[in-house]
Amino acid sequence: MRTATAMALTAFVGASLVGCGGPAGKDAKNVTLTIAANAITGGKNAAEANWLTDYVIPRFVAAEKAKGVTAKVVFQPSGVDDEQYKTKLSLDLKARSGADVIDIDSIWIGEFAQAGYVKPLSELPGKAAEDWDGWKQMSSAAQDLVRFDDKRYAVPIGIDGRVLYYNKALFAKAGLGTDWQPKSWQEILDAGRKLKTLPGVTPIQLDAGTAMGEATTTQGVLPILAGAGAPLYAGGKWTGATAGMKDTLGLYRDIYQGGLGEPALQQEAKGRDKSFQEFADGKIGILGESDYFWRSVINPKGGTAPMADRDTAVGYALIPAQAPGKGLRGSDFVSYSGGSVRIINRNTKYPDQAFDLLAFMNSADAVKAGVDGAPKITARTDVNDEVLGGDPMLKFVADRVLAVTSFRPPLAVYPRVSLALQEATAAVVAGRSPDDAATAYQATLAEIVGGAANIAS
Amino acid sequence: MTAGAGPTMTRVRGRNTGAVAADQDAAGLGRWRAGLFVLPALVLIGVFLVLPALWTIYLGATDFQLTGTAAAQPRIVGMDNLLSVFSGGGFAGSLLLTLEYVVGSAVVGQAGLGLALAWVMRDRRGVLRRVVDAVVLLAWILPNSVVAFLWIALLDRDSGTLNALLGTPGFGWLLRYPMLSIIVFNIWRGTAFSQMLYSAALANVPRSQLETARLTGATPWRQLWDVVLPQIRGHVLTNLLLVSLWTFNDFTPFLLTAGGPDHRSETLPVFVYVTALTGGQLGLGAAISFVMLLVNLVIAFGYLRLLGRRKDGAA
Numbered sequence: 001m002r003t004a005t006a007m008a009l010t011a012f013v014g015a016s017l018v019g020c021g022g023p024a025g026k027d028a029k030n031v032t033l034t035i036a037a038n039a040i041t042g043g044k045n046a047a048e049a050n051w052l053t054d055y056v057i058p059r060f061v062a063a064e065k066a067k068g069v070t071a072k073v074v075f076q077p078s079g080v081d082d083e084q085y086k087t088k089l090s091l092d093l094k095a096r097s098g099a100d101v102i103d104i105d106s107i108w109i110g111e112f113a114q115a116g117y118v119k120p121l122s123e124l125p126g127k128a129a130e131d132w133d134g135w136k137q138m139s140s141a142a143q144d145l146v147r148f149d150d151k152r153y154a155v156p157i158g159i160d161g162r163v164l165y166y167n168k169a170l171f172a173k174a175g176l177g178t179d180w181q182p183k184s185w186q187e188i189l190d191a192g193r194k195l196k197t198l199p200g201v202t203p204i205q206l207d208a209g210t211a212m213g214e215a216t217t218t219q220g221v222l223p224i225l226a227g228a229g230a231p232l233y234a235g236g237k238w239t240g241a242t243a244g245m246k247d248t249l250g251l252y253r254d255i256y257q258g259g260l261g262e263p264a265l266q267q268e269a270k271g272r273d274k275s276f277q278e279f280a281d282g283k284i285g286i287l288g289e290s291d292y293f294w295r296s297v298i299n300p301k302g303g304t305a306p307m308a309d310r311d312t313a314v315g316y317a318l319i320p321a322q323a324p325g326k327g328l329r330g331s332d333f334v335s336y337s338g339g340s341v342r343i344i345n346r347n348t349k350y351p352d353q354a355f356d357l358l359a360f361m362n363s364a365d366a367v368k369a370g371v372d373g374a375p376k377i378t379a380r381t382d383v384n385d386e387v388l389g390g391d392p393m394l395k396f397v398a399d400r401v402l403a404v405t406s407f408r409p410p411l412a413v414y415p416r417v418s419l420a421l422q423e424a425t426a427a428v429v430a431g432r433s434p435d436d437a438a439t440a441y442q443a444t445l446a447e448i449v450g451g452a453a454n455i456a457s
Numbered sequence: 458m459t460a461g462a463g464p465t466m467t468r469v470r471g472r473n474t475g476a477v478a479a480d481q482d483a484a485g486l487g488r489w490r491a492g493l494f495v496l497p498a499l500v501l502i503g504v505f506l507v508l509p510a511l512w513t514i515y516l517g518a519t520d521f522q523l524t525g526t527a528a529a530q531p532r533i534v535g536m537d538n539l540l541s542v543f544s545g546g547g548f549a550g551s552l553l554l555t556l557e558y559v560v561g562s563a564v565v566g567q568a569g570l571g572l573a574l575a576w577v578m579r580d581r582r583g584v585l586r587r588v589v590d591a592v593v594l595l596a597w598i599l600p601n602s603v604v605a606f607l608w609i610a611l612l613d614r615d616s617g618t619l620n621a622l623l624g625t626p627g628f629g630w631l632l633r634y635p636m637l638s639i640i641v642f643n644i645w646r647g648t649a650f651s652q653m654l655y656s657a658a659l660a661n662v663p664r665s666q667l668e669t670a671r672l673t674g675a676t677p678w679r680q681l682w683d684v685v686l687p688q689i690r691g692h693v694l695t696n697l698l699l700v701s702l703w704t705f706n707d708f709t710p711f712l713l714t715a716g717g718p719d720h721r722s723e724t725l726p727v728f729v730y731v732t733a734l735t736g737g738q739l740g741l742g743a744a745i746s747f748v749m750l751l752v753n754l755v756i757a758f759g760y761l762r763l764l765g766r767r768k769d770g771a772a
Contacts, residue, residue: 087734090523108524115528211717264614264629267718274615412525419736430719447541 031064031353032072036089036099040079046302047295048103049077051370060360064353073357083213093117093345100348101357103157106145106339110410113148118343120151125344125351132355134362134380141402142379145339148410154341155362156379160290161401162223162335163316164188170285171315174198181317183324183332185227185251188286192260195285202262204255205275205287208425209266216266216425217418218336218408219288224248226334226406227321233409238417238449240457241438247322249424249434256429263429273304280305288319290338291397295376302374316393318400328406335405339379377402413448420444510750517744523737531740538744548745550720551728552752555705557636558643558724563704566644568697571651576681579659597649605712608642612713631714635722639710646709651696658692659685691764698760702753725749 035052039045057073064071076099078085086108092098093112104112112118121129129152135143142156168178174194182188188204195203207220222232230244239245255261265271265278276297278284287293298307298314307313319334321327327334342361344354360366367383375391377398378384388395408414424441428434446452486494517538521531542548574593578586596604611618614629631638662685670680686693708726710716716723716731723731729749733742 083735087523090528090737091734094523094528111524111528114526115522115524117524117528209718211715264632267632268614268629269631269713269715269717412522412527415524415737426719 025350026352028350028353029068030070030072031350032074033101033348033350033354033357034074034076034099035101035103035357036076036078036092037103038078038080038082038085039103040077043079044304045079045296047374048370049075055369056361056366059366060357063360064356069353071353081213090115090117093347096347098345098347100345100350100354101361102343102345103340104154104343106154106156106341107408107410107414109146109153109341109343110148111412111415112343113153114412117346118153119346120153121155121344121355122151124346125355128352129355132359134359137364137380137382139379139381139384141337142339144407145379146341154343155358157340157342157362158376158378159337159339159402160292160377161337161397161405162219162288162290162319163397163401164319165279165287165289165293166191166315166317167279167282167285168313168315169282170195170198170201174285178315180315182320184320185224185322187320189251189254189258189260191286192255196260198285201283201285202265202278203260203285205265205279205284206252206255206261207266207272207275207288208252208256208261208422208429209271210419210422210426211267211269212272213422214415214418215272216422218338219290220252221248221421221425222336222406222408223288223319223334224251226328226336227319227326229321229326229328231328231406232417233411233414234456237454237456238445240445240455241435241442242457245441246434246438249428249437252425252428253434257431261429266426266429276305280307291377291394294393295374299374316396318404327404331404333400333404335401337402337405337407416448417445420448513743513746513750516740517747519740519743520738521740521743523734523739525737527740534740538741539748541741542744542748547720547723547728547732548748551723551725554636554722555724558640558707558710559701559704561636561640562643563647563700564697566640567647567651567700567704568693570644570648571653571696572655572693574648574652575655575659576685578656593649593652596645597647601709601712604646605709608713612638632718635714635718639713639722642713643704643707643709647700647704651700654692654696655689658689662688694760694764698757698764701756701760705753705756706749725752 035056037045037048037052039047039049039052041049041053043049052075057075060073061071078088080088082105086105089098089102089104090112094115094117109118113120134155138156139159142159143152145156145159146152146154164182166180171180171191172178174191174197176191176194180191182191192203195201206224207216209216212220225232225239225244225248228244228247230239230242230248232239256263256266265275268274275284275287276293279287280298289297294310294314294316295303297303297305298310300306300308300310321332321334324332342358344351344358348354362380364380364382367378367380368387371378371383371387375387375394377388377394384398388398408418420441423444424437427437427440442455442457445455449455482491484491518533518535519531520527520534520538522528574589578589599607609631612630614620614627614632617630619630620626620628666684666688667680670684675683706726707724708730710722710724711727711730714722716727725745726749729742729745732745733739736742
């Protein structure tokens with residue numbers, strides 16, 4: 001009831017906003033643009049927020065002024081969980097309002113495109129986007145991120161990869177040495193059992209449960225499933241309660257029912273943030289995460305759970321397959337990647353200027369300024385060549401992890417499949433058997449994807 | 458809900474005193490001009506209450522989604538959503554949790570504690586009274602987000618105040634006892650309303666009657682049961698109606714537990730939110746909302762029947 005009222009109101013207000021007049025078009029002299037990103041000064045992705053307010057906005061305004069255009073650019077910050085950010089954006093776009101240039105996760109492109117919330121760049125703004133010289137500098141993996149149905153919908157920002165982080169001090173104390181690269185799931189469990197002998201230490205944090213949201217799927221289920229040799233979606237079929245799925249949930253059982261992980265962290269509303277803090281405090285031995293963790297969480301400069309001795313105290317390893325050669329495409333190691341991209345709001349009053357801003361934000365100079373002092377793997381190869389050398393961890397991801405990585409299926413039903421996977425891990429964490437959880441998952445999956453015909457089991 | 462209450466009460470009164478007669482038209486406006494005066498209010502109710510309710514019913518019959526193809530072209534799926542609401546395990550469990558929440562925190566907790574506080578404090582003046590009033594009221598007027606933050610700080614597993622006081626470090630109250638946590642939370646949060654309403658009601662009980670009861674040797678308990686409660690029965694029912702409906706639709710527990718762990722505190726408003734917004738299934742969410750609306754009407758109807766019976770009895 002309340003939801004419906006809110007929706008009707010949003011639609012109503014949104015419609016009236018779009019109705020406002022004002023000079024628009026290619027040659028407008030007064031332009032107002034808004035940028036939205038899940039970044040906020042002093043909080044989540046603070047470096048990006050600062051870059052937007054301190055570099056992008058003043059420089060872009062100055063550049064426009066030189067062209068005789070008075071531009072007003074506003075940054076609309078957020079600092080919330082990705083799911084909440086996505087919900088907010090979807091409601092904005094549905095109500096035909098929202099920012100003009102929007103940062104999103106590449107995985108949302110498919111469902112936003114199917115909903116008509118975003119148009120191909122070839123239609124909006126059109127030729128200017130096709131002719132943009134920045135494309136030549138974009139890596140092919142990054143270009144794949146922004147394609148849906150063979151059309152470009154966005155400009156890629158960066159790409160990430162997943163690894164296992166480990167605390168070297170704890171490893172040394174447990175007699176595991178400080179140089180660690182597991183080659184099978186068994187070796188992860190063995191290390192976990194040794195870490196368990198240390199008092200007050202949670203050996204392994206493998207994201208699970210619904211409170212962690214998409215992190216559970218990308219950081220946990222999918223890389224593990226890939227290690228069992230199974231893709232989530234292939235040839236029009238979704239993976240159901242296969243042997244690989246049961247093995248995946250079996251690893252969760254070994255960790256969470258075997259005392260190697262902390263179930264409460266997977267159930268709490270803020271469990272993921274808490275797990276970050278515990279890792280930074282030296283209370284977690286092994287933690288699966290993307291390079292985001294390295295850049296934005298335990299980064300001594302501006303991280304949300306900074307570790308002053310990050311570079312020496314934290315090790316990283318490739319995620320091993322169940323056993324060597326058993327991973328997806330016969331690989332020994334696996335990963336999953338996502339990326340961030342920028343889209344243009346289909347309802348923007350200034351599509352051409354919005355793309356100008358987009359091109360400016362993704363120019364070599366701006367991207368370089370954005371990663372100044374806080375390197376990350378950008379979509380631009382020219383910038384990567386220059387900045388990644390200074391950070392061995394990111395170089396490791398760019399060279400070793402992206403070589404074995406996989407991508408999530410960019411389809412509208414994916415988020416619901418992802419939720420079903422999260423539920424399955426939650427069930428195992430709560431003490432149910434992997435077989436039961438897999439059977440329940442397959443039943444839910446059948447409802448989501450339209451019957452058993454679309455499921456590989 | 459106010460929309461439903463008005464006509465029902467009028468009808469009840471009408472039944473007692475006979476049909477509306479010309480001598481009751483004190484303003485001399487006549488039916489049509491009187492109607493004209495009511496019209497703006499009716500339009501507002503129509504636009505902001507009836508239309509959204511109808512819109513909810515319509516949405517509930519589609520596969521409308523937040524994103525994806527079904528967001529652009531929703532299809533009519535008829536009763537499918539309602540059927541899956543009732544056949545899926547989530548709804549029944551969530552309804553039970555909601556009833557537990559309403560009975561525990563509103564009916565027993567807020568109304569009971571509110572009456573108890575009002576009764577104990579009825580003759581007190583001075584510092585104690587002012588302190589109790591201030592504390593109770595403070596819990597009521599603070600914004601939800603602030604209150605939720607305070608309670609998370611209180612109940613937190615690692616550095617919570619409660620664990621520090623009890624010497625139970627690492628005990629996850631919100632994880633082990635999610636329902637108990639949000640029930641106690643809501644009692645703390647909402648008792649002020651019941652207490653104030655009952656305080657006002659108790660002030661209206663003729664002191665002579667209480668005096669007589671006391672002189673005949675009635676214990677405080679008998680005074681409350683035999684003298685006070687019959688006098689304030691209408692207040693009690695109105696209060697129960699209001700707090701039950703508020704609590705039934707209360708979304709604040711989401712800020713404490715987010716419905717978890719493992720759906721164990723997922724009351725219906727949270728269930729709708731998770732389905733419609735987090736899960737993106739707006740159509741299904743609307744269908745659940747519609748069922749919630751029906752449950753609300755049943756609760757309201759039940760209380761209004763009781764109120765009506767009271768008036769019939771008094772007439």
